[in-house]
Amino acid sequence: MQGIENQHSVAGSTAEVLASINYLVVVLISLFMAIALTNNLVAAIGDRRTEFATLSLIGSTVRQVRGVLLRETAAATLLAIVVAVVGSVVAVLPFSIVKTGSPAAAFGVWPFVGSAVFGGGVALAVTYVAGARVIRSAAVSGHRA
Numbered sequence: 001m002q003g004i005e006n007q008h009s010v011a012g013s014t015a016e017v018l019a020s021i022n023y024l025v026v027v028l029i030s031l032f033m034a035i036a037l038t039n040n041l042v043a044a045i046g047d048r049r050t051e052f053a054t055l056s057l058i059g060s061t062v063r064q065v066r067g068v069l070l071r072e073t074a075a076a077t078l079l080a081i082v083v084a085v086v087g088s089v090v091a092v093l094p095f096s097i098v099k100t101g102s103p104a105a106a107f108g109v110w111p112f113v114g115s116a117v118f119g120g121g122v123a124l125a126v127t128y129v130a131g132a133r134v135i136r137s138a139a140v141s142g143h144r145a
Contacts, residue, residue: 034118034119037122038126041073041123042130045069045134049137049138052134052135062139066131069127077120088112089107093106
């Protein structure tokens with residue numbers, strides 16, 4: 001939405017200052033989202049330690065269990081991205097039509113791609129790191145049982 005506003009504002013006005021503030025707020029919200037996502041994923045993966053130990057006991061390797069976990073996270077992340085894109089288009093489309101008279105400005109690719117890459121990257125990286133740690137400890141405790 002800020003991109004649409006930037007294209008249709010008067011140069012040298014307070015709009016440039018407001019744009020900077022808006023971008024700062026978006027960065028802060030994105031960082032908060034990354035922290036919340038990390039906390040939720042670490043807690044959810046930690047709660048599955050027993051499941052990972054069971055998979056280890058029935059013969060799954062650490063690599064196989066990690067692969068399953070990453071595929072689950074990738075599927076959930078893709079679904080979240082699709083829902084987020086639909087929601088953001090529904091939110092930005094009326095603003096675009098009112099501001100520009102056309103819905104075309106609502107379909108700028110880079111904000112969607114940037115958000116998807118950032119969110120997906122955080123989800124997969126946290127899953128890989130936390131999953132590797134939990135799966136490894138579950139495999140060790142599973143073989144002792």
